Amino acid sequence: MNPATANIEEAILSAILAGRINPGTRLGEQKLADLFGVSRTRVREAMMRLETRGVVQVSARRGWYVVEPSAEEAREAFQTRRVIETGLLHSLREVPPDVLKSLKEHVAMERDAIGAGDVHSRACLLGDFHIHLADALGNRMLTEIIRDLTARTTLISMLYQPTEKAEESSHDHEDIVAAMEEGDLALAARLMDEHIGKVEAGLDLTAKPDPLAGLRALLSPAVFAGNAPSVPHTHEHPHEHSHSHGRPATKED
Amino acid sequence: MNPATANIEEAILSAILAGRINPGTRLGEQKLADLFGVSRTRVREAMMRLETRGVVQVSARRGWYVVEPSAEEAREAFQTRRVIETGLLHSLREVPPDVLKSLKEHVAMERDAIGAGDVHSRACLLGDFHIHLADALGNRMLTEIIRDLTARTTLISMLYQPTEKAEESSHDHEDIVAAMEEGDLALAARLMDEHIGKVEAGLDLTAKPDPLAGLRALLSPAVFAGNAPSVPHTHEHPHEHSHSHGRPATKED
DNA sequence: GCTTACAAACTTGTATACAAGCCTGTAAGC
DNA sequence: GCTTACAGGCTTGTATACAAGTTTGTAAGC
Numbered sequence: 431m432n433p434a435t436a437n438i439e440e441a442i443l444s445a446i447l448a449g450r451i452n453p454g455t456r457l458g459e460q461k462l463a464d465l466f467g468v469s470r471t472r473v474r475e476a477m478m479r480l481e482t483r484g485v486v487q488v489s490a491r492r493g494w495y496v497v498e499p500s501a502e503e504a505r506e507a508f509q510t511r512r513v514i515e516t517g518l519l520h521s522l523r524e525v526p527p528d529v530l531k532s533l534k535e536h537v538a539m540e541r542d543a544i545g546a547g548d549v550h551s552r553a554c555l556l557g558d559f560h561i562h563l564a565d566a567l568g569n570r571m572l573t574e575i576i577r578d579l580t581a582r583t584t585l586i587s588m589l590y591q592p593t594e595k596a597e598e599s600s601h602d603h604e605d606i607v608a609a610m611e612e613g614d615l616a617l618a619a620r621l622m623d624e625h626i627g628k629v630e631a632g633l634d635l636t637a638k639p640d641p642l643a644g645l646r647a648l649l650s651p652a653v654f655a656g657n658a659p660s661v662p663h664t665h666e667h668p669h670e671h672s673h674s675h676g677r678p679a680t681k682e683d
Numbered sequence: 684m685n686p687a688t689a690n691i692e693e694a695i696l697s698a699i700l701a702g703r704i705n706p707g708t709r710l711g712e713q714k715l716a717d718l719f720g721v722s723r724t725r726v727r728e729a730m731m732r733l734e735t736r737g738v739v740q741v742s743a744r745r746g747w748y749v750v751e752p753s754a755e756e757a758r759e760a761f762q763t764r765r766v767i768e769t770g771l772l773h774s775l776r777e778v779p780p781d782v783l784k785s786l787k788e789h790v791a792m793e794r795d796a797i798g799a800g801d802v803h804s805r806a807c808l809l810g811d812f813h814i815h816l817a818d819a820l821g822n823r824m825l826t827e828i829i830r831d832l833t834a835r836t837t838l839i840s841m842l843y844q845p846t847e848k849a850e851e852s853s854h855d856h857e858d859i860v861a862a863m864e865e866g867d868l869a870l871a872a873r874l875m876d877e878h879i880g881k882v883e884a885g886l887d888l889t890a891k892p893d894p895l896a897g898l899r900a901l902l903s904p905a906v907f908a909g910n911a912p913s914v915p916h917t918h919e920h921p922h923e924h925s926h927s928h929g930r931p932a933t934k935e936d
Numbered sequence: 937g938c939t940t941a942c943a944a945a946c947t948t949g950t951a952t953a954c955a956a957g958c959c960t961g962t963a964a965g966c
Numbered sequence: 967g968c969t970t971a972c973a974g975g976c977t978t979g980t981a982t983a984c985a986a987g988t989t990t991g992t993a994a995g996c
C-alpha cells in the first residue's frame with residue numbers, strides 16, 4: 431500500500447484509539463490533505479479504508495465523520511469482543527513466558543499511570559491491554575481485528591460511558607494475567623468475559639447519544655420556563671458533536 | 684457507500700467464496716471497469732476495500748492480484764477461525780429455535796448437493812455453513828469478520844488442499860448442529876475445534892504454492908531428460924497461476 | 937544459436953478539473 | 967416578528983489526462 435495513505439490511516443486510527451478524536455468528528459478531505467501535505471486523492475483512499483474497517487462513515491457530499499455507534503452496534507461490538515477474546519484465551523494451551531512477562535509489564539505501566547494520575551496515557555494503556563494480548567500471540571490477523579474492535583468500543587465509551595472505572599479495569603487486567611500465569615486459562619477466559627461484561631454494563635446504552643447534550647448543559651433552566659432565547663448559532667455541523675465538554679477521554683476498559 | 688463500488692466488491696468477494704476465482708488471478712482495473720461498465724475510479728475503490736479485507740493485493744504498476752496466502756498466513760487464518768468460531772459457540776447460552784431450524788436446513792442442503800454430485804453448489808454450501816452460523820446469531824460484525832476469513836481459507840484450500848473431503852466435512856457440520864440441538868454447546872465448540880483442525884491438517888502446507896505446477900504437469904518427462912523444447916510462450920503473467928488444472932474448486936470445509 | 941539491449945505497449949499512480957448536492961445566510965413576503 | 971424562498975459558498979463525487987514504471991516483443995551483436 432502507498433506509505434502516505436498508510437500513514438494517514440494509521441494516524442487517524444491511533445488517534446481514535448488514544449481517545450484524541452471524538453465520535454461524530456467531521457474529517458474534511460481538503461483539511462486533512464493540507465494537514466498531511468498530500469492531495470485529496472490520498473486522503474480519500476485512507477478514508478475508504480477506514481470506512482471498511484468500521485471507524486468512519488461518509489455522508490454524501492457533506493463529509494467524512496467518525497462513527498457514532500448506535501446502542502445496537504455497541505452491543506454487537508461488545509459481544510464480538512467477548513467472543514473473540516474469550517475464544518483466544520480458551521484456545522491457548524499454555525502461555526509463553528515472554529508473553530506473560532510483557533503482559534505483566536503492561537499491567538504495571540497501567541498501575542503507574544493511574545497512580546500518577548496521568549489521564550491520557552492511562553486511557554491509552556487500558557485499551558492497549560487487549561491489543562497487546564492479541565499481539566503477544568503473534569497472530570497479526572487477530573491483532574488487527576481486535577484493534578479495529580477496540581477502536582469501536584473506545585468510541586462507544588466516549589458516547590455512553592457516564593463514569594470512569596480505570597482502577598477497576600486495571601485490577602481486572604491484573605487478575606486475568608494472574609490466572610494466565612497460574613496456567614488456568616479457563617479462569618482467565620471467564621474473568622475476561624466478566625471484565626468485558628462489566629465494562630458494557632457500566633455504559634448507559636439507553637441514553638441515546640444526544641447531539642445537543644453539550645449545548646443543553648450550557649443553557650440555563652430559564653430556557654425551559656418558556657422565555658427561551660433563540661439557540662445561538664454555533665456554526666457547528668448538526669452531526670458534529672463537541673463531546674469535549676470536560677470529561678477526559680476514557681477508554682472502555 | 685457507492686452502490687456501484689459495493690457491487691464490484693461484493694461480486695468479487697462472492698466469486699472468491701464460491702471458488703470461481705483462483706488465488707493469484709490478476710484483476711486488471713481497466714478490464715474490470717469495462718466488465719462492470721464503470722470507470723477505473725470505482726474499480727480502484729473496490730480493490731482498495733478488498734485489500735483492506737485481505738483478499739487482494741496490489742503490485743505496483745503491475746496490477747491487482749487475488750492473494751496467495753503463505754503457509755504462515757494459512758496457519759494464522761485457521762487459528763483465527765478456530766478462536767472465533769469456538770468462542771462463538773462457547774459464548775452462547777442457548778440456541779434460538781429458528782436458528783437451529785435454519786442450520787438443519789442448511790446441512791440438509793449440503794447432503795443433497797453431495798448426493799447429487801453437484802460439485803459447485805456443494806463447495807459453496809460447505810463454506811457458507813460457517814457464515815450461516817454467524818449470521819444466525821444476528822451479529823453483523825461477527826458475520827463480516829467470518830466472511831472475510833472464510834474467503835481467505837477458501838483461497839488457502841485452493842492452493843494447498845490435495846484431497847477433497849466434502850462428505851466428512853458435512854458430517855462434522857451435522858454433528859455440530861446435533862450438539863447444539865441438545866444444548867451441549869461445549870461439545871459443539873469442541874467439535875468445531877476438531878473440525879477446523881481436521882480441515883487444516885488435510886492441507887499440505889509444506890508444499891509451497893508453485894507458480895509452475897500447472898505448467899510442469901503439461902510437460903512430458905522428456906523435458907527432464909535433457910532435450911527440452913523451449914517453454915512455449917503462454918502469454919501468462921508470471922504471477923498468474925492457472926490453478927484451473929482440472930481439480931474442482933473445493934472449499935476448505 | 938544464444939544473449940543482450942532497446943523500444944513499444946500496457947498498467948497503475950496521482951493530480952486536477954469540473955459536476956452535483958448540501959448547508960448557511962439573507963432578504964422578501966405575510 | 968415569523969416563515970419561506972433563494973443565492974452563494976463549500977464539500978464531496980467522478981472522470982479524465984498525464985506521469986511513471988513494468989512487461990513483452992524485436993532486432994542487433996557476439
